Amino acid sequence: MNFELTSKYRELIVWFFVFCLLVSLPIRFYFLQKYEFETALNKSKASSERTLKLLSRRGKILDRNFQILAEDIPAYEIGIQVNNFSFDPSHISLISKILDIDSKNLKNKLSNKKRKYIVLNHNASQDELNKLKEKKIPGIRSIYKYKRSYPEGEILSQVIGLTNFENKGQEGIELSVNKKLSGKDGFKKYVRTNKGEIIETQIIPPNHGQDITTTLDAKLQYLVYQELKKAFDYYKASSASAILVDLKSKDILAMANYPSFNPNDRRGMNPNLLANRSATDLFEPGSTVKPLALAGLLQEDVIYKDIIIKTSPGYIEYEGFLTSDFKDYGTLNLSDVISKSSNVAMVKLCDKSNSEEIIKNFYKWGFGKYINEIFISNREGYLPSSADLSAREKVSLCYGYGLQVTLIQLVGAYTALFSNGQFQGLNLISGSYNVNENEIISSEIAEEIKIMLSEAVNNGTGRNALVKNTRIIGKTGTTKRLTNQGYNEESFNASFIGMAELEDKDYVLGILIRDAKENGEGGGQVAAPVFSKIIKSIQNTL
């Protein structure tokens, strides 16, 4: 080989080779980044990086005296690892005994070899966990968590509501103020060295949820609930609801339905019982709206307070339909119309006004629209529009047919009536909402109506609501229950809405007993006595 390179070119070749070596490094970095990093990071996470959730506590729900209505308590999710264990039959029976699971069911579950881990109980107590741990059953695992507990149980369950298994609001106040109540979980990131030491790298502390104070009074709630229960049994009703309001503050003190459910025991829970019927159940209010309709007519000036109405012969044929009273009351003044609850008189009075005004009046009282924000689900009810209303339908509105309301709307309207005609809504969450005063009727008319309602209790249909030495005013209502097949002539909604002036404060109380089958059927016979009993038991606690 005669070919020789000069030094200059030999040097250049070395420069070139070394340059190639060095440049290959960044190129390698690039391809490493592009093709290997994902695998590398996954491997790293799997081998040494861990994230631990720091549980946040959900806010408590308190009553007006800061008694706990709902709170988070520690609980455990207990599960069992299935894949590696063959189960001792005695272990299975132990687990089924301690956690109260059907042992056959459990055996089936555990024999499913496809699943590696089976949750035995989502919300086991510390006690149950300790018992299981004592038995030293292989494969048992537990995860610390929070579980919602309702100390007041079934008496408040429909108002307070429920959380789901993730502890998020599902019903009632739990759902409506879920945002405030729920906290934000924090987390702790840590790495594990190859020697097993733990090094924390990042901690985000949990943000606990806010506590919610309601206007409810657990003590009064208990009284109301007990009385509803008694009435339910006595009258063999299908259900009963009641709402107790502090007249001055418009705070809802109690809101009860019977039958109810136990929120602490989810198994065998009847989903039909979840609804807070006092706010969601629609019914035709009947006579209870008569004072409100009358107040509207007076405010409208189409009638005057000294008006006298002939109701003989105890029925009236209006636009082809017959409206009748319980009996022939003869000639009545306004006060008698209310206390005797004369439908005939209401038909005659309402004939003087037009449907637009009547509906406007009801709308002002809060019918046909959602009550102010009370933080539980409620319904707007039904109020027909004036445009397509016949004269017949117009007059039946005045004695409470042809519109649908909820008990809470009715109680809200009466609260306004008793507050000199000022509508201010109701409160369920303390300090949550202030409704501007909204005058529906003048205070003079309101006072007139109150006197009439007093008469209705003392000498009229509401006699059974009386309590000794206590001023009670109020109105009964009895309506045929509307079913899918039209009106049920055998079944009634019995209601009574009234006010009691007790030593400490004035209470507004609304009672609705649905479908009483024994010992009476109308508002006067069924609902008014319950009113009286509740007021008496409140009196006894003072």
Place this chain on the structure above:
Amino acid sequence: MNKINKQSFLQRIFLGELYRNYDLKDFDWGIIFSVFFLTLFGIVMVSSVSLPLTEGSFSFIISHISKVIIALIIFLLIFRFPTNFWSKVDIQILLIAFFLLFLVFAPIIGQEVNGANRWIRVFGFSIQPSELMKFALIIYISSYCSRRLDEFKEKWLGFWKPILVVVVAISLVLFEPDLGSSAVIFVVALSIMFIAGAPLRHLLVIFSLGMSVFILMILTVPWRMKRILSFMNPWDTYQNEGWQLSHSLIAFGRGDWFGVGLGESLQKLHYLPDAQTDFIFAIIAEEMGLLFCIFLVALFSFLIFKCFYIGRLARHANYYLGSYIAYGAGICIALHVFINIGVSSGMLPTKGITLPFISFGGSNLLLMFALIALVLRINFEISESFTNKTKILNV
């Protein structure tokens, strides 16, 4: 030849006897600054890696800094003497290196670590004689080639005599065994001879011979074969052979382009073996990110090509000894950088080669500072020679 009379005591101490005045331009500040930066960064990284390993004790850091100080003393010592001085004592240095290499296998003094005898222990210091052998061979080959330029090019024996020395040296290093260092010595020696004008056919023969030996060494030793295979796909043997490389790649991955931050490495926490020595670059990648890694590679490249440039200048000044030494030093540094980074980024099979100036470990640090001292001295001498060309060859 007249010496400069005005030479101060300090100048005499640090620069030896000079024949002319000098100014600051005669030192290559680019090399000085990059070495300074790399060494400083090395101290930072060794601290970062070692602190969690030693539970906060400073023993590693103190040890590393003391080695840097020793390296600096060696640097000044080498820089003080004219390059010709080292050329004159090349055989003696070579003999010392051989002697120490033999000592590796001696009882008591020789240290066996992980089945390899790469270390000797004297006065509490562990020394890697193969690093001294690199230094010795660079000087020996360079001075041989520059002294016998013609004989080396034309006579058969002239070429094979230095090769024989290299082969003996490599055999000893291979016997330790240290395949990585043998490869570095082999390539550095051949490169110097290539630049010096060795006949291509001889080079080709020796190169192919060397390659066959390497391949044989890999094929015949099972654990080397395993290493090669595991390097191709480290994840498959994650728990065994692939562990170190896997965690090195995890470190790269965690660092991504910008790094997890200085001191934040996870892989140094007992995951990545040799994190402060051979695999320190992986931790750098994890903590500082790939962009910084590219900057480091660029800085090393600057340093290496600066050495080459000085070698080229020296040849222009007909100062062949300086030229060969500078090239040898540059190639030696380049190979260390390439093999080390290549290994930790999974481009090359795992080899125990440290990262110059940065890795924990005294011997390599001494070697690198010694090489840089030689290169700086050569630069100093050629800048001298450009002002007074006649003097340099007569020292």
